[in-house]
Amino acid sequence: MIVSLSSVLLLGALLALMLRNRHLGPGGATIAALFGFCLASTGAAPTINDALQSLADSLSRIG
Template identity: 85%
Template sequence: MIISLSTVLILGALLALMLRNRSLGAGGATVAALFGFCLASTGAAPAINDALQSLADSLGRIG
């Protein structure tokens, strides 16, 4: 868990830097994919899934 959490933090910081500098290419896509896979293995995954489901339900009711 500690290794995956530190990996998520490092990849998140790297992705934020790439987004800020607008230097997203193939490397940025790889970092984003790795960030997503690592984030999915942390304890934050259920909360993120619940938030996204709630957002999707809200948008479905609007449209």
């Protein structure tokens, strides 16, 4: 858990830096995919899935 949490923080910081500098090429896409993969293995995954599901349900009711 400690390794995945530190990798999530590192990849998240790199991704935020790339987004801020508007430098998102193939390397940025790789970092974004790795960030998502690492984030999915943390304890935050169920909370994120629930939030995205509620957002999708709300949007489907609007449209």
